[in-house]
Amino acid sequence: MKTPRHSRTTDQILDEQHARHDRVSMLAHDARSALADILGGLSLFPDASLDPQTHQQLERIQSASEYLARLLELGLDISIPHYRAGADYPLRLFDFLTALERRWRGAAEAAGMEFHLAVAPDVPAILGIDALALERILANVISNAIAYAGSVPIHILFEMRSATGLRVYMRDAGPGFAPDNLATLFDRGQRGAQAHLRQGDGLGLFIARTLTHQLGGDITARNRSGGGAEIRLDVPLSTARPTRRLAHRHDDITLPDLTNCRVLVADDSLTNQAVLEKMLSAFGARIETQSDGIGALTALLEAPFDLAVLDIDMPGESGLGVIAALRDSGRDWADLPIIACTGFVLRPDHEAIMAAGADAILTKPINGMLPLACAINKALAAKPAFCKARRGAQDLLFSALQQRAEEPESKTLALYIIADLKMIARAMMHSWQQVDTADIQRQCHKLIAVAGAVGETALSTQARALHCAIEQETQDDIHERVREAPDRTDSLIHQITSQFSIKEYILP
Structure with a gap:
């Protein structure tokens, strides 16, 4: 056989x-x-x-x-x-x-x-x-x-x-x-x-x-x-792009809302400045940049900031020196949240940075929005009293509109806001049908600005999440986020129309 x-x-x-x-x-x-x-x-x-x-x-x-x-x-x-x-x-x-x-x-x-x-x-x-x-x-x-x-x-x-x-x-x-x-x-x-x-x-x-x-x-x-x-x-080393398995660790991360927040970025690398400025702007922040430690410290001592992202290894004065000088300055904003940006990855280095007064550490190179979001959330969570005081000082447009709801100019402004929201929602759905992801991101920027201006944090945060998802998530996930955005936009429109007794979305 x-x-x-x-x-x-x-x-x-x-x-x-x-x-x-x-x-x-x-x-x-x-x-x-x-x-x-x-x-x-x-x-x-x-x-x-x-x-x-x-x-x-x-x-x-x-x-x-x-x-x-x-x-x-x-x-x-x-x-x-x-x-x-x-x-x-x-x-x-x-x-x-x-x-x-x-x-x-x-x-x-x-x-x-x-x-x-x-x-x-x-x-x-x-x-x-x-x-x-x-x-x-x-x-x-x-x-x-x-x-x-x-x-x-x-x-x-x-x-x-x-x-x-x-x-x-x-x-x-x-x-x-x-x-x-x-x-x-x-x-x-x-x-x-x-x-x-x-x-x-x-x-x-x-x-x-x-x-x-x-x-x-x-x-x-x-x-x-x-x-x-x-x-x-x-x-x-594998050169393949990391799969979504890499992002599972960050699935529960809430993207920070930095609308109207002043953020100082200090780094002697113009590339790092540009990367951080672009990502922080997507979170709604207003950015000021410095290229050395002395310039960073001067800026921090002259006027209040809501957040600082400081490179540790800078010419003129190290990031550690800037942190120590600010903390000891006696300024009202000396306790602002600080993120230390560093290429050092060993634990003793990180412990020394945190001991110097940093609230979070962002390791270079910066691999996308999520590590930055994690660092921002950690820094803000470390200084809740400071953040609460700063939020209370912000004069959001929606609060002002509510206080002056009967004034004609406020109603006119509300109509402009409604028109912008409707235009953004229509353009976003059209861009999705045309598979134009670049225009979806442009509409996200507009929605972040408009929603942030009226203090609608949830919608502003959702727009940032969609902006980030374009480059990191699957088509099905992006589609779901695109569908959710108009629903929240309609909800905000309804809120404004109810507040101002507007019966139709027609500009005078």
């Missing part, structure tokens, strides 16, 4: 089982390492008080626990048919580095070592790479260094090898690799000259190489001329 052409041979089945065993054993190795971190952190608690060391170890435990949870999710992907956890993509640099530092700084210091993270300024805030795979690679390399390098500093450096390639250096000042072991360092079962002193199965660097190759990258090791070891990791 002949074997069916497409049936698997015994050798193929054994090969598949062997490959499956390899994957499970590597995953189990990483899971055991994470669990060892949790147990190691627990053993270092001196008592129930949260002194700095205890706090650090608590963070380490939390980070390792999160890592273990992701590994178990990956285990389900391997073990259960048709289960798909999905790659942890894309990578958010600040979150990734924070978790990396929380996990490994405590482990290194417990072993008598210093742990240093550095990031080149050209590394983007969001990277097209599987974050869990990269974390597993680094975890194996770092744990290997902690085990064998001795009481020396460990340095991790992230930089861009090219526009589509990430490079990570992991260096220590220890004894280095045995020259005879360099050629086979990443092979299965290789544990080095000091293997007899420690338990292990020699899988760590083998896993690092396997995962690196799965990402399409390369990992190499060498002994540095000045002493110590270096492992260099090169991995390609």
